Amino acid sequence: MKRTHPGALREILATNLRRIRAEKGLSQDALADLCEIDRTYISGVERGLRNVSIDTLERLATGLRLEPWLLIRRPDADR
Amino acid sequence: MKRTHPGALREILATNLRRIRAEKGLSQDALADLCEIDRTYISGVERGLRNVSIDTLERLATGLRLEPWLLIRRPDADR
DNA sequence: TTGTGACTTGCAGTCCGTC
DNA sequence: GGACGGACTGCAAGTCACA
16 A cells, blocks of 8 residues: 555544544444445554545544544644 | 535535634635645635545645644534 | 636545455 | 555546636
8 A cells, every 4th residue: 555644634633543443442344334434444544544535534533423623633732 | 616515524614714714814815825725726625615635634724823623623612 | 806617637435355 | 353455436636717
C-alpha cells in the first residue's frame, strides 16, 4: 500500500480511532461492520496512511456512536 | 457543478466555514490565498457540495488559524 | 465578490488475498 | 486479531471560463 503521508491530522485521527475502538472493545473487523467500511481501510486509517473524507469520518463516528469532531480533536487541549 | 450531497457533516462544515470566514472579514479569495486552495473550491465547500478530506480540512483550519475540529463541530452542543 | 459547469488526474475506498 | 499487498472503480482534488 504505502500511500502518501502528509497531514498531521491523520495521525491524530489514527491515534484517537485506535484508542476509542479499543475502549469499546471492538476489533477492526467489528468496527468495519458497524460503519459499513472495509476492514483493510480501517487498518489503513489507524496507521495514518489514509486521507479520510468527512463523509467517511461521519460514518466512523456514527459506528462508534460519538460526534465526528471528537475523532480529530487533539488529545492535549489548548486553543 | 452539482456534486453528490449525502453527508450531514459537510453542511456543518459549510456553515461553520462561511461564518468563521465572515467573522474574520475575509473574502473567499483572501482565504483561498491563505490556504493555498482554489477560490472556487472553497465556494463549493461553503455550499456543502464538496466532500472534503481531512488533509484539506487541516489546510483550511491552518489558513483560518484555528483547530480543525472547530470547523466540523455542531453549533448547538448536545451529545 | 461569488456561483457554477466542465474537465483531468490522482487517490479514496472496496475486495480479493497472505502472513 | 491485525499488518500488508495487488487490482479495481468512483470520486476528491484541483483548475478554468464565464455568469
